[in-house]
Amino acid sequence: MKKLTSKRKQIAKIIKKNNAWIGIIFFLFVAFFAVSLWAGLVGAFVYYISESKIMGEYKVISYMAELYEQSGSENPFSGLPDKETRDYIITDSKGNILHQRGEDTRSNISASMEFPGQQSLIKATSDKSTDFLYCDEDGEMQINFQMLYKWFFSDETKESVREENGSRNFYFPIWLEKSIRDGSEIFYGKATVEVRLNDAFFLLLFAAVLFVLILIVLVLILVNIISTAVSQKKMVNVFFLDVVTKGHNWIWFLIHGEQTLLRRKYAKNRYAVLDLVFVRYRNFCVCHSVEEGEKMLCKLNSIVSDSLLKDETMAHYASANFAVMLRYTDEEQLRKRIEEIIKKLEGMDGTHRFAFHVGVVPLGSAVETGRRGKKLLVDLEKEYNNACAARATLSETDESGIAFFDQKLVDEQKWIDTVQECQQAALENEEFVVYYQPKYDPRTDELKGAEALIRWDSPEHGFRSPNEIIPIFEKNGFIVNIDRYMITHVARDQKKWLDAGLKCVPVSVNVSRAHFIDRDLAEQIRDMVDAYGTPHELIEIELTESAFFDDKKAMVTTITKLRDYGFHVSMDDFGSGYSSLNSLKDMPLDVLKLDAGFFSGDLDDERGEIVVSEAIKLAKNLNMETVAEGVEAKEQVEFLARQGCDMIQGYFYARPMPKEEYEKRMAGSDDTETRSSDKDTFEASADTTPDTQEEENPEYNY
Numbered sequence: 177m178k179k180l181t182s183k184r185k186q187i188a189k190i191i192k193k194n195n196a197w198i199g200i201i202f203f204l205f206v207a208f209f210a211v212s213l214w215a216g217l218v219g220a221f222v223y224y225i226s227e228s229k230i231m232g233e234y235k236v237i238s239y240m241a242e243l244y245e246q247s248g249s250e251n252p253f254s255g256l257p258d259k260e261t262r263d264y265i266i267t268d269s270k271g272n273i274l275h276q277r278g279e280d281t282r283s284n285i286s287a288s289m290e291f292p293g294q295q296s297l298i299k300a301t302s303d304k305s306t307d308f309l310y311c312d313e314d315g316e317m318q319i320n321f322q323m324l325y326k327w328f329f330s331d332e333t334k335e336s337v338r339e340e341n342g343s344r345n346f347y348f349p350i351w352l353e354k355s356i357r358d359g360s361e362i363f364y365g366k367a368t369v370e371v372r373l374n375d376a377f378f379l380l381l382f383a384a385v386l387f388v389l390i391l392i393v394l395v396l397i398l399v400n401i402i403s404t405a406v407s408q409k410k411m412v413n414v415f416f417l418d419v420v421t422k423g424h425n426w427i428w429f430l431i432h433g434e435q436t437l438l439r440r441k442y443a444k445n446r447y448a449v450l451d452l453v454f455v456r457y458r459n460f461c462v463c464h465s466v467e468e469g470e471k472m473l474c475k476l477n478s479i480v481s482d483s484l485l486k487d488e489t490m491a492h493y494a495s496a497n498f499a500v501m502l503r504y505t506d507e508e509q510l511r512k513r514i515e516e517i518i519k520k521l522e523g524m525d526g527t528h529r530f531a532f533h534v535g536v537v538p539l540g541s542a543v544e545t546g547r548r549g550k551k552l553l554v555d556l557e558k559e560y561n562n563a564c565a566a567r568a569t570l571s572e573t574d575e576s577g578i579a580f581f582d583q584k585l586v587d588e589q590k591w592i593d594t595v596q597e598c599q600q601a602a603l604e605n606e607e608f609v610v611y612y613q614p615k616y617d618p619r620t621d622e623l624k625g626a627e628a629l630i631r632w633d634s635p636e637h638g639f640r641s642p643n644e645i646i647p648i649f650e651k652n653g654f655i656v657n658i659d660r661y662m663i664t665h666v667a668r669d670q671k672k673w674l675d676a677g678l679k680c681v682p683v684s685v686n687v688s689r690a691h692f693i694d695r696d697l698a699e700q701i702r703d704m705v706d707a708y709g710t711p712h713e714l715i716e717i718e719l720t721e722s723a724f725f726d727d728k729k730a731m732v733t734t735i736t737k738l739r740d741y742g743f744h745v746s747m748d749d750f751g752s753g754y755s756s757l758n759s760l761k762d763m764p765l766d767v768l769k770l771d772a773g774f775f776s777g778d779l780d781d782e783r784g785e786i787v788v789s790e791a792i793k794l795a796k797n798l799n800m801e802t803v804a805e806g807v808e809a810k811e812q813v814e815f816l817a818r819q820g821c822d823m824i825q826g827y828f829y830a831r832p833m834p835k836e837e838y839e840k841r842m843a844g845s846d847d848t849e850t851r852s853s854d855k856d857t858f859e860a861s862a863d864t865t866p867d868t869q870e871e872e873n874p875e876y877n878y
């Protein structure tokens with residue numbers, strides 16, 4: 177179970193791990209890369225074209241500047257071909273114009289242009305008509321594409337577009353400069369950069385198509401990332417969804433709860449783990465319907481989750497169980513808070529009044545318990561299990577209740593496990609020992625009978641009393657084997673003692689309710705006793721009141737059969753339950769054992785005496801013998817003798833003892849003196865040490 181849960185937890189953690197940010201980073205990276213590639217490509221094209229154009233122009237202007245420098249004459253450009261009628265301006269270093277041809281259309285934007293392979297920068301000044309050029313921070317000439325676009329469609333541009341050889345060409349001017357005469361003069365030549373409109377158009381188209389393609393790819397990637405993230409979110413929701421309550425499920429509780437406990441900022445908060453159970457939920461479903469029941473669970477879930485504060489959490493565990501994690505300041509405050517929640521839940525339906533059981537494990541805070549950091553993770557599953565164990569202690573009641581976890585619970589559970597593990601081997605190895613507690617006639621002090629009582633003499637776990645093992649065997653059904661074991665051992669002992677010539681008295685053996693349900697119980701007992709050839713009248717069968725079950729008819733049949741076979745049948749612990757008289761009415765029994773509870777209180781309790789004496793009378797009228805159990809005081813013995821009680825089984829006479837001791841009692845049972853001396857010892861040595869033999873053996877005290 178544990179393994180399965182931790183596996184699911186692992187899967188859940190993987191699913192929950194949000195990978196969307198990886199996708200977003202990937203997308204940004206791809207987008208950046210694609211746009212850069214596009215810009216680089218387009219830029220390279222533009223660059224290549226403009227370089228080739230401007231460099232051509234620059235060469236002419238350089239040539240003109242050189243001619244001018246060499247000739248120094250007024251008309252230095254006579255050597256130029258006629259076509260070269262470009263405007264120029266020559267200034268001194270201060271900017272005063274020395275020579276000029278054409279209009280001075282220089283703007284105030286001057287910058288440099290850098291072309292690969294070119295050693296020095298080309299210096300340029302833009303023309304007044306070309307305001308799409310600007311100078312950047314590094315002093316380089318740049319194009320403002322927005323302005324270029326505007327300029328392209330402006331009226332002024334029309335003048336720059338010329339029809340040539342059937343193709344529309346586009347011209348824009350720029351002033352290129354060249355320093356001459358060792359920098360004392362500057363030659364500005366007006367260059368005209370010519371771009372064929374078709375080329376520009378194709379370039380633009382190419383850039384646009386490329387851009388659209390890139391955009392499509394990017395959009396596809398983005399859609400993919402978003403849809404993956406959405407489906408992942410859906411998957412996370414489904415994985416952590418509780419189908420009944422539509423709230424969170426157990427795995428979510430484990431992961432979320434453990435994460436909360438891990439977070440450093442909550443280290444000072446105290447948390448408690450709760451198991452909240454809707455009592456008799458299945459019953460409600462039987463009376464109404466499963467759908468109605470599930471509606472109630474939904475309501476419960478929403479009421480509790482509405483009561484939660486920040487960093488508290490809850491989930492539907494299974495059936496009617498809910499796991500809750502609350503913050504608290506102290507246990508009293510926690511209890512009050514849970515009581516408030518229970519109050520809300522009890523009346524959640526208006527018509528019904530429900531009950532809820534809550535098991536609580538206060539975890540304390542991480543700071544208090546030194547649980548900080550990943551390695552000191554709280555095992556929430558274990559803690560919830562403990563809360564369930566605490567809650568299980570309330571299972572006897574149908575009223576609402578709260579139970580805090582106690583380490584004793586764990587120890588008890590461990591002991592139950594140990595007993596269950598060892599029971600079979602203990603039986604096979606004969607580790608169960610029969611102790612005999614004699615029953616005496618209070619009027620004559622004569623040994624009249626005994627009760628066989630089990631002890632577990634375990635080499636590993638020590639000497640154990642029946643109270644530590646019988647309730648466990650009764651719950652797990654192993655008691656049936658114990659009953660058989662006891663009957664066979666008692667039958668064997670009785671036969672041995674009989675053969676040895678001892679004066680045997682009937683020995684009663686306890687038979688559990690679980691066993692009494694067997695229809696052929698009487699036959700089973702008969703066969704077990706017959707296997708040793710023990711006379712049936714030496715065996716008595718004790719039934720506790722709780723063993724009386726509903727099928728009275730079957731019960732009466734078994735008792736009648738047992739009596740027909742010659743066994744005595746007694747009712748144990750008479751007066752300890754609620755239905756004693758009722759059972760007495762129906763069952764044909766031989767012996768009535770008055771419960772030890774009658775003799776454990778005040779010695780001169782008048783009312784108690786009346787009840788006991790009336791019970792003895794009642795038994796007599798029903799032709800039953802009476803045995804008083806748990807008698808420790810002399811006054812009680814005298815009182816019982818006066819009332820005509822047939823036998824006393826109590827520490828006043830003897831504690832349960834090993835069979836060797838019991839043999840001695842039998843052997844000396846005719847000798848009233850021996851018995852009286854035991855009695856004297858008991859009376860003299862205070863109530864706690866009634867038997868000298870038991871003193872020597874501490875195990876006797878069981």
Ligand code: C2E
Nearest residue numbers: 629630642646662686687688806807808825826827828832
């Ligand atoms: P029980 O059948 O009512 O047995 C009587 C218990 O009262 C015995 O406890 C006995 O030691 C104790 N007792 C007798 N006289 C006195 C007395 O004067 N004062 C006090 N304080 N106690 C006295 P024990 O042996 O510990 O057995 C406890 C219970 O365990 C028994 O109660 C019986 O219910 C169960 N049990 C013991 N052996 C067996 C067995 O072999 N089979 C079954 N099914 N149950 C057994």
Ligand code: CA
Nearest residue numbers: 627686718748
């Ligand atoms: Ca008994």
Ligand code: CA
Nearest residue numbers: 748749769805
């Ligand atoms: Ca009893």
